Amino acid sequence: MTTTVLEPAIHGDRVSLLRVLGPAHVWALGVGIVLVGEFTGWNFSADKGGALAALIVCWIVGLLYTSVAMIDSEVTSTVAAAGGQYAQAKHIVGPLMAFNVALFLVFAYTMLEVSDAILLGDTIVAKAGVEGLTHNSFIAATIVVLAWLNYRGVLMTLNVNFVITAIAYISIVILFFSVSPWTQGAVLKLNELVTPGNALPYGWIGVIAAFQFGIWYYLGIEGTTQAAEEVRSPARSLPYGTMAGMITLLIAAAMTWYVCASLMPWEYLGITYYPLWDAGKLTGSPLLENLLFIATLLAALASANGCINDAARAWFSLGRDRYLPSWFSAVHPKYRTPYRSILFLLPIALAFAFIADLNQAITFSILSGVLQYTFMSINIMMFRKKWPLGTIRRGYTHPFHPLPAIVLFCLCVVTFFAIFLGFGSQLIAMTIFYFLISLWFHFYRYKFVRRGDQFTMPWPKPQGY
Amino acid sequence: MWISLSYACWGISIVLALWMLYDWFKVDTTYAEDVLTSSREGELEAVSEKHRI
Numbered sequence: 001m002t003t004t005v006l007e008p009a010i011h012g013d014r015v016s017l018l019r020v021l022g023p024a025h026v027w028a029l030g031v032g033i034v035l036v037g038e039f040t041g042w043n044f045s046a047d048k049g050g051a052l053a054a055l056i057v058c059w060i061v062g063l064l065y066t067s068v069a070m071i072d073s074e075v076t077s078t079v080a081a082a083g084g085q086y087a088q089a090k091h092i093v094g095p096l097m098a099f100n101v102a103l104f105l106v107f108a109y110t111m112l113e114v115s116d117a118i119l120l121g122d123t124i125v126a127k128a129g130v131e132g133l134t135h136n137s138f139i140a141a142t143i144v145v146l147a148w149l150n151y152r153g154v155l156m157t158l159n160v161n162f163v164i165t166a167i168a169y170i171s172i173v174i175l176f177f178s179v180s181p182w183t184q185g186a187v188l189k190l191n192e193l194v195t196p197g198n199a200l201p202y203g204w205i206g207v208i209a210a211f212q213f214g215i216w217y218y219l220g221i222e223g224t225t226q227a228a229e230e231v232r233s234p235a236r237s238l239p240y241g242t243m244a245g246m247i248t249l250l251i252a253a254a255m256t257w258y259v260c261a262s263l264m265p266w267e268y269l270g271i272t273y274y275p276l277w278d279a280g281k282l283t284g285s286p287l288l289e290n291l292l293f294i295a296t297l298l299a300a301l302a303s304a305n306g307c308i309n310d311a312a313r314a315w316f317s318l319g320r321d322r323y324l325p326s327w328f329s330a331v332h333p334k335y336r337t338p339y340r341s342i343l344f345l346l347p348i349a350l351a352f353a354f355i356a357d358l359n360q361a362i363t364f365s366i367l368s369g370v371l372q373y374t375f376m377s378i379n380i381m382m383f384r385k386k387w388p389l390g391t392i393r394r395g396y397t398h399p400f401h402p403l404p405a406i407v408l409f410c411l412c413v414v415t416f417f418a419i420f421l422g423f424g425s426q427l428i429a430m431t432i433f434y435f436l437i438s439l440w441f442h443f444y445r446y447k448f449v450r451r452g453d454q455f456t457m458p459w460p461k462p463q464g465y
Numbered sequence: 466m467w468i469s470l471s472y473a474c475w476g477i478s479i480v481l482a483l484w485m486l487y488d489w490f491k492v493d494t495t496y497a498e499d500v501l502t503s504s505r506e507g508e509l510e511a512v513s514e515k516h517r518i
Contacts, residue, residue, distance in 0.1 A: 015504060130468065133468060144482050145477060148485060326502050329502045331503075331504045346485075
């Protein structure tokens with residue numbers, strides 16, 4: 001049994017991140033990052049395995065992410081620090097794992113931000129249909145304006161994210177109810193488009209291959225933990241915001257698949273970059289078409305906005321523990337944001353957005369994400385073993401342990417196999433990169449770390465020590 | 466209209482990037498490095514919450 005005594009926090013002359021966020025902001029951060037995946041990305045799973053495969057992975061990957069959300073909520077409600085999974089890894093596994101996890105986070109979010117900006121630019125160019133118009137100016141504006149917003153303060157950043165994410169989400173709901181989902185044949189033609197003959201055109205290996213893009217239904221929901229140091233009540237807000245976000249996304253994913261698979265043949269659905277916008281066009285309603293066009297832009301903006309927030313916090317945390325130069329750990333004295341980390345990552349995102357193509361950026365993001373989820377399944381097992389229930393205060397305790405961890409680990413293995421089928425060389429290149437950077441950290445960088453200062457949670461010694 | 470919007474995007478990007486660079490310079494020259502990098506992880510938890518098992 002634990003009790004918590006609240007006393008005024010004393011800061012002295014220290015400049016810290018500002019604790020101003022509530023559960024709605026946590027929801028806006030998580031769902032904001034993810035929702036773009038409904039507007040593009042998930043549908044490529046139909047190309048890998050057919051329309052039914054896209055639905056099967058929607059459910060199975062939904063299980064993976066429900067495990068992620070439950071595990072993350074428990075650990076984060078205890079390790080409430082910026083850096084999220086990085087801070088968790090540092091306290092539970094060790095410094096080398098933490099360094100790698102922080103890099104997974106920065107890569108996953110920066111590459112996702114790049115993908116969002118490219119998507120937004122391409123969507124505007126496709127809508128305009130003007131010869132000579134390129135996406136570069138729209139990409140630059142997306143990344144710079146959102147970096148500026150993040151620079152100016154976390155409260156406004158996530159207030160904006162809440163509004164634009166809500167609009168994008170409501171547009172999916174409006175589309176769903178506009179096509180009379182309770183009646184087949186009027187607008188929707190699921191029974192004609194998905195038949196026993198074409199439901200799984202490549203059999204079950206197609207379903208496995210579809211995992212690679214099925215990740216897009218929910219990729220990034222774990223980003224809620226990066227707000228841990230800026231929410232007023234981490235133990236309450238983070239589990240609430242994360243679980244509410246996951247429920248919201250499961251509903252959105254199901255509605256999106258149902259409408260799109262009922263309007264487009266899988267051969268087209270699997271290659272289009274704009275499944276929901278195309279669904280809006282296919283209804284024949286200009287209002288729905290324009291609504292879904294705007295919603296696609298807003299979803300991309302919300303995702304990029306959340307990604308800048310999260311990547312900067314992970315980078316900032318590395319600097320604060322001297323895993324990278326402490327120069328990166330500066331907090332803006334007026335806006336209370338990690339301004340140097342935001343500015344450092346800005347040109348990197350711009351460079352990738354101008355030179356990388358969308359598929360490469362998406363693959364790097366997914367790979368880093370899945371590496372992170374694999375770590376989370378091991379992390380929770382170690383957490384429960386070292387600090388069993390009752391030894392430290394938990395804001396949330398996830399049920400059925402160790403089942404979610406086992407499910408998560410198994411699904412990550414399947415997803416790695418799926419990625420290997422489609423992007424084997426990138427998978428090997430990234431593994432080599434993380435191996436080499438780990439050697440650099442172990443043999444060179446770690447000597448700069450103040451070893452006693454990095455473990456900050458007021459916990460008892462772990463069992464067995 | 467789209468071409469004009471494209472130019473407007475470049476303009477906004479340049480203005481905001483310059484503003485951030487100016488503010489960065491101003492902050493770094495106004496405040497001591499020790500103050501700017503004084504944030505500590507878990508500080509609030511350590512100060513405000515006491516765990517009784």
